[in-house]
Amino acid sequence: MDQAVKDIIVDQAEEEMARLRSEQQHRLQGRPQARASSSMPPAPSSDANVHSDQTSQIPDLVMEAETKVYKVKPFGLDASINLRELNPNDMDKLVSIKGLVIRTTPVIPDMKTAFFRCQVCNHAVNVPLDRGKIAEPTRCPRPVCESQNSMQIVHNRCEFSDKQIIKLQETPDNVPDGQTPHSVSLCAYEELVDVCKAGDRIEVTGVFRSNPVRVNPRQRTIKALFKTYVDCLHIQKVDKKRLGIDASTIEQELSEQVAGDVEETRKVSEEEEEKIKATATRGDVYELLSRSLAPSIYEMDDVKKGILLQLFGGTNKSFEKGGSPKYRGDINVLLCGDPSTSKSQLLSYVHRIAPRGVYTSGKGSSAVGLTAYVSRDPETRQVVLESGALVLSDGGVCCIDEFDKMSDATRSVLHEVMEQQTVSIAKAGIITTLNARTSILASANPIGSKYNPDLPVPQNIDLPPTLLSRFDLVYLILDRIDEQNDRRLARHLVGMYLEDTPDNGSNQEILPIEFLTSYISYARNKCQPRITQAASDELVQSYIEMRKLGEDVRAAERRITATTRQLESMIRLSEAHAKMRLSEEVTAYDVSEAVRLIKSALKQAATDARTGLIDMGLLTEGTSASERRRKQDLKKAVTDLLDEMTRHGGAARHSEVYRRI
Numbered sequence: 001m002d003q004a005v006k007d008i009i010v011d012q013a014e015e016e017m018a019r020l021r022s023e024q025q026h027r028l029q030g031r032p033q034a035r036a037s038s039s040m041p042p043a044p045s046s047d048a049n050v051h052s053d054q055t056s057q058i059p060d061l062v063m064e065a066e067t068k069v070y071k072v073k074p075f076g077l078d079a080s081i082n083l084r085e086l087n088p089n090d091m092d093k094l095v096s097i098k099g100l101v102i103r104t105t106p107v108i109p110d111m112k113t114a115f116f117r118c119q120v121c122n123h124a125v126n127v128p129l130d131r132g133k134i135a136e137p138t139r140c141p142r143p144v145c146e147s148q149n150s151m152q153i154v155h156n157r158c159e160f161s162d163k164q165i166i167k168l169q170e171t172p173d174n175v176p177d178g179q180t181p182h183s184v185s186l187c188a189y190e191e192l193v194d195v196c197k198a199g200d201r202i203e204v205t206g207v208f209r210s211n212p213v214r215v216n217p218r219q220r221t222i223k224a225l226f227k228t229y230v231d232c233l234h235i236q237k238v239d240k241k242r243l244g245i246d247a248s249t250i251e252q253e254l255s256e257q258v259a260g261d262v263e264e265t266r267k268v269s270e271e272e273e274e275k276i277k278a279t280a281t282r283g284d285v286y287e288l289l290s291r292s293l294a295p296s297i298y299e300m301d302d303v304k305k306g307i308l309l310q311l312f313g314g315t316n317k318s319f320e321k322g323g324s325p326k327y328r329g330d331i332n333v334l335l336c337g338d339p340s341t342s343k344s345q346l347l348s349y350v351h352r353i354a355p356r357g358v359y360t361s362g363k364g365s366s367a368v369g370l371t372a373y374v375s376r377d378p379e380t381r382q383v384v385l386e387s388g389a390l391v392l393s394d395g396g397v398c399c400i401d402e403f404d405k406m407s408d409a410t411r412s413v414l415h416e417v418m419e420q421q422t423v424s425i426a427k428a429g430i431i432t433t434l435n436a437r438t439s440i441l442a443s444a445n446p447i448g449s450k451y452n453p454d455l456p457v458p459q460n461i462d463l464p465p466t467l468l469s470r471f472d473l474v475y476l477i478l479d480r481i482d483e484q485n486d487r488r489l490a491r492h493l494v495g496m497y498l499e500d501t502p503d504n505g506s507n508q509e510i511l512p513i514e515f516l517t518s519y520i521s522y523a524r525n526k527c528q529p530r531i532t533q534a535a536s537d538e539l540v541q542s543y544i545e546m547r548k549l550g551e552d553v554r555a556a557e558r559r560i561t562a563t564t565r566q567l568e569s570m571i572r573l574s575e576a577h578a579k580m581r582l583s584e585e586v587t588a589y590d591v592s593e594a595v596r597l598i599k600s601a602l603k604q605a606a607t608d609a610r611t612g613l614i615d616m617g618l619l620t621e622g623t624s625a626s627e628r629r630r631k632q633d634l635k636k637a638v639t640d641l642l643d644e645m646t647r648h649g650g651a652a653r654h655s656e657v658y659r660r661i
Helices: 002-037 045-056 061-067 252-259 270-280 285-292 301-312 343-353 408-419 483-498 513-526 533-548 564-580 588-601 625-645 654-660
Strands: 094-104 108-118 124-128 151-153 159-169 183-189 201-211 227-236 333-337 358-361 372-376 383-387 397-401 422-427 430-435 439-444 473-477
Touching: 002 061, 094 183, 094 227, 094 383, 159 227, 270 285, 270 513, 285 301, 285 513, 285 564, 301 333, 301 343, 301 439, 301 473, 301 513, 301 564, 301 588, 333 343, 343 358, 343 397, 343 439, 343 513, 372 422, 383 430, 408 422, 408 439, 473 588, 513 564, 533 564, 533 588, 564 588, 625 654
Parallel strands: 183 227, 333 439, 333 473, 358 397, 397 439
Antiparallel strands: 094 159, 094 201, 108 124, 108 151, 108 159, 159 183, 201 227, 372 383, 422 430
């Protein structure tokens, strides 16, 4: 295919040169006639030679076309084949497959041209490789020498090209029920090397090939079973229903390369950009975007707003003067609440649209499965490090379901990941630190699976304070019995199936998922908001107020107190809110919304200050149950005292009643 394209371009170059020559001849034929008819004296011969040289210079287009290298990269086939459907009929045919990259090898030098030298007369010859095989010359090609078996390969003079082997696995949504995912090897050459890394979802266009396998490397006998692989021609990493990769999460030197790469980032057309900017100027953009996130789930507006800000993310900062070189901008969210409050539904929705999302369960995960495990490469038989769930979701969102059912050993791994965003490993002679710059979205049930309103919040959430403080937002989702609310929810749920619209549960305006993901990707790549002085003052004031709530020693044990991590959480959330408005500055309004989200998530507005218990009466009636009980007890004590003092017909003096109470 490459040669066919080159031949066409050479033919076109020859036609263009023929046209230029004919035009030049016409000009030269017309010039003497024009000079003969004019009264000007003839020009000197030296000037005439210069002039004729300038006119006779025609660019050698054929030579230019033949010296250039042309490569054809076809993509966008009508139908893509599933990995498990590849069969011998597809051999040496162009196929398109989709999958998840689970491992990439280092760059391997692959020989293109072998250099042989004769040991007798030092005559050298270049031999091109054919399908990975070297046709070694048996005799010297020089007619004077023609020595038998005298040619020896010189490795330093051979030509090599880059090669990489990629292990591609079926995505979890394409695996049939009860089956394990299939995998296939890809061979990438030259500029396709290092285009993708472990954790990427890619679409590959290439040729399905097979290679014979020798029984013994020293013998020519081969096995009946051939080894298959896909020879890559094009790799694409764009999915319209997923968010684009966040360039600021990656290292600084790679971010420019990623932002300018056609395969990596989602390209936004001018029409889309105008539409995005028009949406950002709307007054209800916050409500509109949160409504469009998982529209089939009823209400839960504050939870959706928190997850929306998590998808936008804060700004990754590097301070030269600060002690730490890098501050994380990823937001971690924990959903803790009663069963059947659609926590897992939210997680699976976010997993579907996250750029590099990995979905895992607490009970089915081990510490090794989350970080990295050591295995032996079946081809090279060397010890290699396989990436776990947290490393695979680097630059994306890692969704962990049943967080409370995780073992303590597994949970302890998350301490380093959630703050330093790295995974340190020392096993099987491999000592390294892997990047795990991921946002964590976890869901958990309280102790006893149901929230106990008679216990304070920390005693209901069975998580150590060290881990709990690392979450920016801890949402308590309570299943409250309320007839009016239950009727609305039931009508909404039944109505979705009645009207056959289970994907869209709201009657209000909702953005399509493609536009929502392009809006978030555009905001993440284009906006890096900075904090203003007004926002800074508001942050300090809000943090002091949150700390004051834990002043009482007795109350401090019964509530989740604010730490400096909560201050950083407020900064990240306010940056994400500013990013959502496509604003370059963080204002006091963004900070107040971030503080409101943190308080509403923990139901601080509904928490009784004295007992630390959540009382929904504070939201509905304005007074807590314990306060109403105290008032009732005081009223009963006063009436009992008055009855006792006035039992014998005497009058009760005010000062006496006040003294006895």
